[in-house]
Every structure is written in C-alpha cells, then in structure tokens.
Amino acid sequence: MNRCFAMLALTISFLITMGCAHKMAPSPPPPPPESILEADTNQGSLFKGDQAVLSDQDIARILATKVNLDDHHRMAILALTSRSWWSQDLAEMEAKQSDDLVAAFKSTPRLTDVRFLPALLVPEKRTVPYLREAAARVQADLLFIYNTRIETFRRDRFLKPDEVHAQCIAESVLLDVRTGIVVHTGRATEKITAQKTASDLNSSEMLARVESEARARAVQQLAKSVVDHFFR
Numbered sequence: 213m214n215r216c217f218a219m220l221a222l223t224i225s226f227l228i229t230m231g232c233a234h235k236m237a238p239s240p241p242p243p244p245p246e247s248i249l250e251a252d253t254n255q256g257s258l259f260k261g262d263q264a265v266l267s268d269q270d271i272a273r274i275l276a277t278k279v280n281l282d283d284h285h286r287m288a289i290l291a292l293t294s295r296s297w298w299s300q301d302l303a304e305m306e307a308k309q310s311d312d313l314v315a316a317f318k319s320t321p322r323l324t325d326v327r328f329l330p331a332l333l334v335p336e337k338r339t340v341p342y343l344r345e346a347a348a349r350v351q352a353d354l355l356f357i358y359n360t361r362i363e364t365f366r367r368d369r370f371l372k373p374d375e376v377h378a379q380c381i382a383e384s385v386l387l388d389v390r391t392g393i394v395v396h397t398g399r400a401t402e403k404i405t406a407q408k409t410a411s412d413l414n415s416s417e418m419l420a421r422v423e424s425e426a427r428a429r430a431v432q433q434l435a436k437s438v439v440d441h442f443f444r
Contacts, residue, residue, distance in 0.1 A: 279388050279395050281354075281442045286325040287317055288352035290334065290343065292359040295424075302420055309428040316435040317356070320443035329355070340392055347389045356438065358384035358431055362423045377405045378422040382430035386438055396441060400433035402426045 256268040266274075295306060310328065317326040333349055335342035347355040363379045379401065386396035404426045406418070 274393065277391055277393060279391060279393055281388075281395065284322050284324050285354050286352045287323050287354040287356055288327060288329045288347045288350055289313065289317075290329045290355060290357045292338065292357060293361075293427075299417055302417065302424060305421070305424055309424065309431075312428070313431055313435055316432060317439065320439050322443045323354075325352070327352075340387070343387065344389050344392055347387075353389045355387040355389055356384060356435075357387065358382055358434055360427050360430060362427065364419060364423060375405065376419055376422050377403070378419075378426040379403045380423070380426035380430040382427070382434055384431075384434040384438075396438055398434040398437045400430045400437070402430035402433065404429070 255272065257263070257271075314326050314328070317323050327350070329346055329350065329352075333346045335346055343355060343357065347353075360380055360382045363381075364376060380403075382398075382400045382402070384396075384398040385394045386398075387393075388395050404422055406422045406425070
C-alpha cells in the first residue's frame with residue numbers, strides 16, 4: 213500500500229513539474245521588422261495628400277508610358293519671355309531670329325509643320341493643361357516651350373569703354389501634346405561681348421542688340437539639341 217501511495221505521489225509531482233515547465237516556456241520571438249528592402253518595394257505614395265493631385269495608379273501609368281517620336285510630327289513654338297523693340301532694326305532682327313528658329317526645326321523632314329503658337333491662343337494661365345489645349349487647337353502634337361533670362365554687365369575692369377557683356381541662360385521643354393509628358397528638357401548658356409557700333413542710336417539700343425543676339429544663339433542651341441536627339 214505504501215508503495216502505491218509513493219508511486220501516486222511521484223506521478224502527481226511529475227505532472228505538476230511538467231505543467232509548470234509548460235507555463236514558464238518563453239513566448240516565441242516577435243516577427244522581424246520590415247526591412248529597408250521591403251519598404252523600397254512599396255509602389256504607392258506614403259503621403260495621403262499626394263492623392264489629391266495624382267493617384268498612385270495614374271502615376272504608375274504615366275511612368276510606364278513610352279512616347280514614340282519615330283513618326284512625322286507637327287510642332288508649335290511658345291516663347292514665355294516677352295520682348296520689346298527699341299527700333300525698326302531691332303524689330304527686324306527679332307523677326308529674323310524667329311524665322312531662323314523655325315528653320316532650325318524644319319531642317320529635319322520629320323517635322324512636317326513648325327509654327328509659333330499664335331498670341332491669341334496663348335492662355336493667361338500657362339499651365340500644362342491649358343498649353344496642351346492651345347497646341348491641340350492648331351493640331352500640333354509637339355509643343356516646344358522656352359524661356360530666357362538675360363544678365364548684362366557694362367562696368368567691369370576687363371571691359372573697354374562702350375563695351376557690354378551679355379549672358380543669356382535659356383531653358384526649354386518639349387511637350388508631347390497627346391500624353392502631356394515632357395519628353396525632353398534643355399538648358400543653354402550663351403555669352404557675348406560687343407561694342408557700340410555706328411548703327412546703334414544709343415547705349416540702350418546697343419544693350420538691346422547684344423541681349424537679342426545672346427538670346428538667339430542660346431535658343432538655337434536648344435533647338436539643335438532637340439533635333440539631334442530625336443530627328444537625326
């Protein structure tokens with residue numbers, strides 16, 4: 213009998229020990245935090261406010277769109293910088309420079325029509341949607357937009373009397389009117405140093421002439437960049 217009680221006590225003690233050991237077993241470790249690599253694979257914006265402009269689906273579709281410029285195209289040109297002329301000579305110079313810009317694009321047969329966007333069609337709000345609409349009205353599927361900034365110097369220890377130095381910084385974008393995607397961007401800098409000539413009525417006209425020449429050369433560089441990149 214005593215032996216039976218001893219065996220029962222040993223069994224109960226063993227079960228209690230196993231139960232305590234089960235209760236004291238450590239909990240499994242938490243899952244590892246998301247790695248940087250996993251975070252980089254997120255295809256959506258992490259900022260909710262971004263959705264008010266473009267949805268994640270729209271951005272993904274835009275980034276996946278391939279614009280093909282292998283065919284023939286019609287181009288419209290828009291200068292964002294307004295200019296004023298000091299004399300008839302300057303007006304004629306500006307007109308010739310505009311013609312030269314059109315001719316630079318027409319040097320490739322793949323641009324079948326090149327023209328400046330008529331001033332009556334230039335929208336007050338020069339945002340991409342309004343500019344696309346204006347270009348579409350003249351049936352242009354490409355819109356070349358450029359802007360120029362002029363810096364001039366008259367007084368410098370390296371400049372001679374009646375000499376002026378002008379620098380033009382020009383920037384451009386080439387917009388695919390159908391998709392609204394910017395397919396090319398350009399930036400050019402042109403520097404010119406010139407002296408007053410007999411045809412200049414005064415220093416102001418000399419300055420305007422030099423600025424006009426610097427602007428024309430910089431914009432020609434932008435046009436050449438587009439033609440060489442897409443149409444050669």
